[in-house]
Amino acid sequence: MNSDRRLVALALVALATSACLNRQGTEPPVFPAGGLLARSVPPPIWQPATVGATYETMVPTLAALDGVYSASQRFGNPVVVHTSLTGNAEDKLVATLALFSSEHDAFALLNPGCLVEGAGATAVTRLVFEGYWRYLEFPEPTAKETGLVRLFVEPQSAAEALCRGQAVAPGAARLVGATGFGNTAPTTPLEVTYTGPRKSRLVNGVRSFLVGVHHGGCQTADNCGVSENTGETFVLSKHLGGDYLEIDVRLTSDNVPVLFHLGLTPAAVQGLYCVGGIEDWTYEQLLANCRLRNGEVIPRLVDALEYGLTRTDLIVWLDMKVTNAVVPATQIIGELNQRLIQCQPGQVPPAGKRCLFPGSRPVIDRVIIGLPSDDIIDEYTSALAAGQLTPGQRCLCEENFDAAVSIPCQAASPRYTRGPLASDAEYLQSLGKFFGYWTINDPVTIDAFLQAGRPNGILTNYLGTLNVRWEIAGVLPPYPLGGTP
């Protein structure tokens, strides 16, 4: 039995033996019977493309709704409306609209549907969004802190245009509907009104400010229904406005790189025998004994990357938690770089290969090895000297800026408790390197560091809040980003 088949067999055994392991986190509220979306069709994903258009030039239909808005209740002001696409060419791409506010770290995630009401000449097409809202400030939300939300695009002409896949002018549409509490029907009126475009993140035409995701779109402890350090959290991160995702890599006792942060504790995992550390277990044992809080398996690095890179355009920062994970990780990146390819509309990938997320860059440009400490920097430079790194491998030095220049790495990202380090930031940025901070969650501190450090990115647990603070306090970096984080 080869290794993959053994793993599949073990996974089945694990599923059978761990049937008593249920989801422990709360799940977001859902509309009964699928709500209005169940009898609607999604609007076209892309605005009409000219012949020969590539994914790089195609524009998502709902991007016309992106902007800064004002909300009549629930979310305060300002509210950022952020649309995103996730999924891949093999599945169906899904459009998501998000509302962000820094009050209570609020967000709402909604999906679109075009409804035809009436028949014949009196038929009217309406564009509805349905989903849920959440105050992330409360890690175990009650019905007062999460609920359903339903919004319609108005005026009618804008809804009909978007349902035909046609662009509408910025500010031509507003969102009108209601919110509710818990799983009860939304009845509290809500109007979300456009006030202006989102602030540019481009320097000389190059995207130079990015929102960083700490472990996942939502921390496991915040109970969003998806555990951190999983493939699924790539998708949630994208919905919540993330641009790059920091995930943690550890090595099992049989040298399988997996995603996991610290120890196997009840706060992160479930399973009677799931204790100790990742390094104490073979991957098969982890699979048989452990589930994450929301029921997921502890993913292999290769599986999580393949899932995330084909479903999102996120840049990925692999935080090496142990020195001996560096070489296995770069080998996986090399293997995926061969197997996951860029595709264009209508293109079928060759046998044995899969398409990356539409329009996203190659794996080798998107997956960066993070070097948090000097011993891991030493391991990385030794592997570099020995020719063990995948050609083109990119790296990020957390604290050691000299190493970032000498190796060289493409990015540096110190802990914010060292301060903004503005002169270091500007120097590294002048070399085209990414300079960011980890991990800032407090809105006041986010504002201060956006202005004092003019970084290329900030890692945070509260993606919506960082997106809003950028609109309020963000200052573009002095140089265009030459590398990637």
Next chain:
Amino acid sequence: MAAAATLVAALAVPMVGRAADPAPPAASLQLAGEKTAGDTTVILVEQTPRKPWETPAWAYPERGLTFFPDGPGKGKDRWAIGGIWQIAPMFTANYTRGLGSGFTLDARLKTILMLNDLGIGAQWAARWGPFSLGLMAHFDGFFGTMGKVLLSSQFNSTGWGVLFEPGAKAGLQVSKDTWLTLQFEAYLALYQATSLGGLVISPDSRMWEGFGFTLMAEYSPKKEGVIYYGVSLYNTRSNYPIWFNVDYSPKSIVYLGLLAGYEF
């Protein structure tokens, strides 16, 4: 009969106890009868037993206690040193001085070099038998620093602020040499700031930082020095005080503290 009454009064005087001990209330003696046989008269009396805390063995230490609501007593004072494990271990020192009429002033210090907290406050307490109840309030100033020397290269930070900490205490003497105190204290931030690499940030701090309950025992077999120990349960903001602001989260966290020390 008059002689009998005089004798009853004389018997009511405590038979034991040091001169320095406060006189416990007199036990109540009731004349039950009198029998005379020949030239001998036997006086029969009934004595209502004194409550344990009314006996000299249960006497409050002459210089009082640091944490029991009654405090040290008028004109008396106490020093205490010890430690508390509250996420991180810290050394503690306390000074209390009784003012009379139930009032006590105190000063307290917690330090682990990278976090130093000095507070001054006052309390008022009243006692009923073995029970004692008190109200208190403290102002604490804190200052701390974390950098290469004291932690790691990931820090270059200092923090400072002022806290207001009102609270209440309930005390119970449970044996002749042990006093229990349950203390509640709320933590309100009046001002706080942190310098991160020279960038000073003073968040729009909410006043409410959290609260803590502490249950402690003070043990003094000789009514002189006192050994104290206890356990605390805290529910505070994750970065209370701001100095621990290394991974800010708006949510509150619950954690335990252990404390112990000696009162001189």
